[in-house]
Amino acid sequence: MNANAAAAPDRDGAALQRALAALESVVLGKPRQVRLCLTCLLARGHLLIEDIPGVGKTTLAHALARVLGLAWQRVQFTSDLLPADIIGVSIFDRASQQFKFRQGPIFTQLLLADEVNRASPRTQSALLEAMEERQVSVDVTTHRLPEPFFVVATQNPQEQLGTFPLPESQLDRFLMRVMLGYPDAAHERELLRTGDRRDLIPGLEPVLGPEAVIRAQQLVRTTHVSEPLLDYAQALIARTRDRSDLKLGLSPRAGQGLIRCAQAWARLAGRSAVLPEDVQAVLPAVVAHRLERRDAGQFDSPGSGARGNTAEELIRTVPVPT
Amino acid sequence: MSAARAAAQTSRSPLLWSCAASAAAILLHAVQVSVWITLTALGLIGWRLAAAIGAARLPGGALRITLGLALVAGVFAQFHTLNGLVPGTAMLMLMIAIKLLETRTRRDQYVVIGGALFLLLAACLYGQALLWMPLYGAQALLCCSALAVVAYEPAMDEGYFPAPAGLRTREVIALAGRTLLYAMPLAIPLFLFFPRLPGHFWALPAGNDAMTGLGDTLTPGSITRLTSSYAIAFRARFEGRPPPPAERYWRGPVLHEFDGATWTAGRYTPIGVQRLECLSTPYRYRIYLEPTFRHWWLALDTVMRAPSADVRYTDDDQLIAAQPVSQPLNYHAISCTQTRSSAPLFFAARLADTQLAAAPNPRTRAFAVQLRRRAGSDVAYVQAALTFLHTGGFSYSLTPPPLGSDPVDDFLFNTRTGFCGHYASAFVDMMRAGGVPARVVTGYLGGQWNPYDHTLIVRQSDAHAWAEVWLDGRGWTRVDPTAVVEPERLYRGILDLLPNAVSTPARLLHAWPWLSSALERWDALNGWWNERVIGFNYRSQLDLLGALGLRSPELRDAGWVFGAALLAWLAWISWQLRQGTGAAPPDRLGRAYAKLCRKLARAGLQRPPHQGPLAYAQTITRYRPDLAAQVRPLLQHYADLRFGPPSPPTSDRDLRTFERAVARLSVRRGAG
Known part of the structure; x- marks a missing residue:
């Protein structure tokens, strides 16, 4: 059995590749970030896109929703946004003489939470609880959120005035x-020539659908993870805990997420077993926001060479199992 | 071509660092080799840098080989050999620069930096003075930093995703500094305890221009070269009080033969040691001699016996060593400033030391014969000659006019201006013309007291020449005709006497007291360095071991055991590093993979420990597209076996297939 032969002979595998190609045609020059976003969704995780305005965060989120063929909603977070504005409210219906729950925008398959750090902590935590539980409790009833359910949140690390990090x-x-960063010169020229990329989004074919996404997520979970690879992941996590320059090491939850992402990355590359390279590829995006250096602020400035430095150092200092 | 393009895409930072390290190594030797070698080497480095920014093309293989052969020929043409310290250094400088022109992989950079480190070692053979140490330290730090940059350069790994930035400069220097510090606990015991070979292990044949200090000839005029040098000749530390200034005569080469212009040692054959009676309290002291690349050991006039088995005590009271003094050395000596020898002078010695110069100098001869006849005795004759010098209108000057074809005549009856060399030479010639055995002694007169380490510092500017005459019943007696003409010379150095004689910087140093005080401190520090660090030899090592209570006769064996233990310790560390931290021993698949990686590493394609198999395959495809077809399937196979789902029925066969494929693989090194 050949683990790395162009596996996933099924339609979904091919559809994933088409989805990637479609996304890359809209978000120019960021193949790695696009692939990471798709990886995150296939690993059933929520995505935070962090960068300065105008580098294509929203375009990327739109394109994702469109290409995956999911229902989506967008919420612009502001400081006066209330939890009910996201989750929904119970309204007294005169006709039926009872309270009726009106669903908020969160009841969708892909929620784009723009500038999530502008909302008050109360609103933020309502959203984040819903993300974790995949359900919403209003009054005494619990409402399940649809499947699949993703949150793609964006935030701008530069303007800290009036925000709640x-x-x-x-x-x-x-x-x-995921951070996007500035495009390189060639792609920037292409952007200048072609104008707004958002115009292209309506023209995108939905490549997958909700069922196909769920199937792909299930397929990801079957990606083989060998014992040596677990050794490697454990060594990486252990290293974050004994490094004196980090405030906190990685949690077991982060470790699980790392493996899930590596599985999704391997599947996207058409392989049915996870290699150390897959772990290395997803590691910066998975751990960078969870590790805080003692000496530096949490946010590295976007587009700088220092981005993900901690993660790169981590990779460089842990040998792969042989 | 594709490989060149791939190289251009990698970061320039490792190249910059290795260029800096090799340029600094080349500059360290700039004084030793000809200018063209330094300039060529630097030019080649400049070429490499220009190529890195795209301003020039790198030379092809044929041009590189031609260039290399031409440079070897150039070095050979200059030195007529490739053997020896200076030609070897020149070769290494040029070859490092050429090697830079073909650096592509990490391994190439290691080779270049290794060469730079070797040049640093060679620089230590030329000069070990304390003054150089900060420079050597800085160069060691630079080389280690360059190593760190190359080792940590992620762009050279060709990872699976866009390479992150390498280390920052501050981090690199901190890392290199830390590494050097970590090496100290190893370096210091090695320095102290690693068995030192008795004798001069490092004594290499010195170049011609390395000659300093006294020569083995005296041509009145040649000593001016010494006096303008403020360099230290040696230091002396006395047990008890040092001798008074008038007795600070330091004996060097003794010259017997005169051709009318130049004094040489001549064919004087030692006959036997004249027994000397000591008439004063003997001085006991230790001399710290700077390298002279000559055979003489200096000592206070007159030394009583040879200070070491390595030197011969000749019958004209010189100390002549078998090996030239090529590194600072120190020795203990006992001297008497007033001696007497009552035995008669051997016939052969009398003959040699009354030999007249071939050049006629007729006026001197006639004058001497007349003076001798009038004096009546040898002692009175010596006195009369000195009186003549004292009253004859002679003056002391370091820039005397040139002398004619009868130099002694010209000096004594015409110019009457000169310095120690002229007076000693003329005086001895007069003595011989009058039938009194006489010889010229060269050496140093004086010494400056350094209150910080209680030593007398004798500099090259203290060089001096005087005469010795044989007086029956007293033996060889020192007569310093210069002291008659310029009595101050006994008490003051030439520096004070003739301020214009020495170079301006040296004079300025003496113009301000605080500066000379600082200079004295610096001298004291230098003395400590030469005595304790450079002068730490076999004997000092035995002393140290003795002080530690190890007096066993098998001291050498103990040293070897210590050395072996250190080597074992290093081997263990490197084995540990290879193993990684607490990793299990490799299984069959791991061993086969390690073998594959070793084969590829030998071809310059080393796998960084954090690189996975497929990323490794990408690197190889990028640098050596010719290998991709062979190596890619192997690495793919390994990835399947190691990380793929287990499939028991076939895995053993698969493993054997993999092992055989690895064994069959043969990788050629570097393709264009």
């Missing part, structure tokens, strides 16, 4: 944090 415990709810 997400605390570490909340950041942990996001499986990945």
Whole structure:
């Protein structure tokens, strides 16, 4: 049995590749970030896109929703946004003489939470609880959220005035944090020439559908994880805990997320077993927002060479199992 | 071509660092080799840098080989050999620079930096003075930093995702500094306890321009070269009080033969030691001699016996060593400033030391014969000659006019201006013309007291020449004709006497007291360095071991055991590093994979420990596309076996297939 032969002979495998191609045609010059976003969703995780305005965060989120063929909603977070504005409210219906729950925008398959750090902590935590539980409790009734359910949140690390930065415990709810950064010269020229990329989104074919996404998520879980690979992941996690320059090491939940992402990454590359390279590929996006250096602020400036430095150092200092 | 493009895409930082390290190593030797070698080497480095920014093309293989052969020929043409310290250094400088032109992989950079480190070692053979140590330290730090940059350069790994930035400069220097510090606990015991070979292990044949200090000839005029040098000749530390200034005559080469212009040692054959009676309290002291690349050991006039088995005590009271003094050395000596020898002078010695110069100098001869006849005795004759010098209108000058074809005549009856060399030479010639055995002694007169380490510092500017005459019943007696002309010379150095004689910087140093005080401190520090660090030899090591209570006769064996233990310790560390931290011993698949990686590493494609098999395959495809077809399937196979789902029925066969494929693989090194 050949683990790395172009596996996933089924339609979904091919559809995933088509979805990737479609996304890359809209978000120019960011193949790695696009692949990471898709990986995150296939690993059933929520995604935080962090960067300055105007680099294509929202375009990427739109394109994701469109290509995956999911129902989606967008909420612009502001400081006066209330939990009910997201979750929904119970309204007294005169006709039936009872309270009726009106669903908020969260009842969708893909929720785009724009500038999540502008909302008050109360609203943030309502959203994040819903993300974790995949359900919403209003009054005494519990409403399940649809399947699949993703949150793609964006935030701008530069403008800190009037924002409520997400605390570490909340950041942990996001499986990945992806930064886009400036495009390179060639792609920037292409962007300048072609104008708004958002115009292209309506023209995108939905490649997958909710069922196909769920099937792909199930397929990801079957990706083989060998004992040597678990050794490697454990060594990486252990290293974060004995490093003196980090405030906190990685949690077991982060470790689980790392493996799940590596599985999804391997599947996207058409393989049915996880290699150390897969772990290395997803590691910066999975751990960078969970590790805080003692000497530096949590947010590295976008587009700088220092981005993900801790994660890169981590990779460089842990030998792969042989 | 594709490989060149791939190299251009990698970060330039490792290249910059290795260029800096090799350029610094080359500059360390700039004084030793010809200018063209330094300039060529630096030019080649400049070429490599220009190629890195795209301003020039790197030379092809044929051009590189031609260039290399041409440079070897150039070095050979200059030195007529490739053997020896200076030609070897020159070769290494040029070859490192050429090697830079073909650096592509990490391994190439290691080779270049290794060469730079070797040049640093060679620099230590040229000069071990304390003054150089900060420079050597900085160069060691630079080389280690370059190693760190190359080792940690992620762009050279060709990872699975865009390479992150490498270490920052501050981090690199901190890492290198830390590494050097970590090496100290190993370096210091090695320095102290690693068995030192008795004798001069490092004594290499010195180049011509390395000659300093006294020569083995005296041409009145040649000593000016010494006096303008403020360099230290040696230091002396006395047990008890040092001798008074008028007795600070330090004996060097003794010259017997005169051709009318130049004094040489001549064919004087030692006959036997004249027994000396000591008339004063003997001085006991230790001399710290700077390298002279000559055979003489200096000592206070007159030394009573040879200070070491390595030196011969000649019958004209010189100390002549078998090996030239190529590194700082120190020795203990006992001297008497006033001696007497009552035995008669051997016939052969009398003959040699009354030999007249071939050049006629007729006026001197006639004058001497007349003076001798009038004096009546040898002692009175010596006195009369000195009186003549004292009253004859002679003056002391370091820039005397040139002398004619009868130099002694010209000096004594015409110019009457000169310095120690002229006076000693003329005086001895007069003595011989009058039938009195006489010889010229060269050496140093004086010494500056350094209050910080209680030593007398004798500099090259203290060089001096005087005469010795044989007086029956007293033996060889020192007569310093210069002291008659310029009595101050006994008490003051040339520096004070003739301020214009020495170079301006040296004079300025003496113009301000605080500066000379600082200079004295620096001298004291230098003395400590030469005595304790450079002068730490076999004997000092035995002393140290003795002080630690190890007096066993098998001291050497103990040293070897210590060395072996250190080597074992190093081997253990490197084995540990290879193993990684607490990793299990490799299984069959792991061993086969390690073998594969070793084969590829030998071809310059080393796998960084954190690189997975497929990323490794990508690197190989990028640098050596010719290998991709062979190596890719192997690495793929390994990835399947190691990380793929287990499939028991076939796995053993698969493993054997993999092992055989690894065994069959043969990788050629570097393709264009």
